[in-house]
């Protein structure tokens with residue numbers, strides 16, 4: 001997996017960005033590092049522009065290579081200046097000790113990210129519970145996967161976002177994608193869809209925008225944002241009315257269908273057309289296609305899930321899939337398409353407020369006892385579950401809230417909902433420490449900034465969109481002065497009097513395996529050697545001689561009785577509806593050449609050439625009504641704030657909806673506009689729908 005030439009070294013590793021985790025071959029040595037796509041099972045030689053350009057950042061001039069501290073300690077109006085690790089860690093540890101002495105253990109908090117390796121995410125959770133003994137830890141995956149995870153846990157007893165390999169998509173005769181746009185977010189994955197289409201498969205895309213994925217589909221349903229649940233219930237209503245329900249499957253493998261059958265009775269097609277805007281004929285075409293297919297897959301993603309009713313919306317699509325007998329059959333099923341690079345693994349091993357490694361529940365006494373034994377601590381000393389991400393951020397600096405915060409791999413000043421409110425809360429902190437490769441918008445606010453190693457400079461594992469555990473391999477040394485987050489946590493723990501935190505990734509992975517053993521996400525049988533030999537291993541894998549589990553639920557679901565659970569769910573109006581002051585619907589999302597909060601991709605020259613400016617999409621009819629021309633500067637205003645974008649006029653979007661990309665901060669921060677209303681189950685904010693006003697500010 002690594003080759004050494006006269007002056008260069010090649011290493012098999014993976015793209016740093018999205019959850020497809022495309023395989024790449026890195027070449028590093030006495031010249032700037034380069035990469036080529038590798039023939040890995042997920043990308044089969046494909047890469048998108050983000051992957052191709054990933055090495056540009058390794059020696060970027062803005063790369064942080066020294067810790068930064070405030071010139072005057074405690075004064076955030078003084079400039080950040082270069083310092084030593086000794087000084088930076090002294091200040092951080094001093095702040096932690098002062099805060100906990102004055103305000104209690106929970107006044108120190110941790111905020112992680114779905115880009116951390118499994119080892120780093122595991123170690124961060126352990127650090128919070130053992131070294132800090134705080135309940136205050138959560139991570140940005142709460143803004144990403146939590147609704148789908150909540151629904152999958154309820155329905156199947158287990159959340160592995162995609163319970164089958166990507167290759168199953170090529171086998172399906174019908175695929176319905178709900179709020180998912182892989183043609184822009186993970187283009188190499190489209191080869192699986194293309195392979196299916198080449199042999200006659202039909203794809204249906206449900207999206208308020210006619211995205212690149214929708215343009216290739218046989219059918220595009222264009223619902224009003226926030227009505228996906230009503231649409232799913234409406235499709236199930238038709239399935240019931242037309243006798244399309246797979247009654248044998250429902251009887252043998254599920255419970256609770258009768259309540260759902262009753263529940264969807266009220267979702268008759270013309271009512272659903274009025275709620276969603278999807279014509280009755282298209283509803284019928286979708287249901288008949290799904291029901292008549294030998295194999296069919298329903299995929300949801302953030303478009304359906306980032307809502308105040310996101311968990312119930314995912315459940316509604318699961319209900320439809322179950323009624324048609326899809327989950328737990330090869331080439332069929334329901335899945336959610338994870339976004340962040342380690343969005344799957346990042347939510348399995350303990351950086352989530354309510355969770356211990358292996359998907360164990362922090363509130364479960366047996367789980368606490370198991371993990372405490374691995375960690376060598378008393379289970380009674382482990383804290384109880386803390387607040388979810390937005391609630392943690394929204395209480396920063398308050399009585400009872402976090403007063404000293406350590407952030408790893410997350411840029412909440414751009415990615416959190418109602419971002420300017422979160423920025424104000426960050427300013428209220430007594431002390432903020434951020435570990436990152438660049439001076440992100442969050443790091444700019446910090447008292448201490450710690451320069452971290454980048455993807456190509458660290459070892460570890462990631463768990464991709466399919467639940468395949470893969471190796472991130474170190475291809476070159478980090479710049480002098482830069483540290484891996486594992487080393488950072490090990491040293492911090494040592495200074496806080498909690499030894500036993502290793503900085504070696506393989507050692508931490510072995511410990512993670514023991515901590516996860518017997519849990520739902522069981523990694524106990526996975527080793528670096530096996531991952532190398534087998535091109536990744538699918539969890540659960542409880543023993544070294546276990547083959548791993550590419551397909552879940554073939555015989556039984558992970559519920560106590562082995563049956564999947566239907567749950568009746570009802571459409572509720574979005575938290576904010578258009579009114580006279582804010583007459584349109586705002587939705588947000590990603591564009592091809594940017595990634596997440598843009599900390600990396602906005603600094604990548606070749607990507608900036610493609611997507612240099614944030615552009616808001618408006619329908620030409622709406623633009624005409626508002627006197628807006630192509631490329632005019634427009635201001636979007638919501639009840640929380642204002643942000644400016646260049647106007648992109650396109651008939652691909654509904655005339656009553658405006659789309660804004662969320663990769664930028666400052667004056668073009670889409671999340672300055674978004675609604676932090678939370679889903680009651682997942683605590684997911686309503687990123688995907690709020691009311692907005694649009695005005696023209698200036699010409700192009």
Ligand code: SF4
Pocket residue numbers: 015016017018019020021022043046047048049050051052185186187188189
């Ligand atoms: Fe990287 Fe995702 Fe693009 Fe693959 S699809 S190259 S993993 S960003």
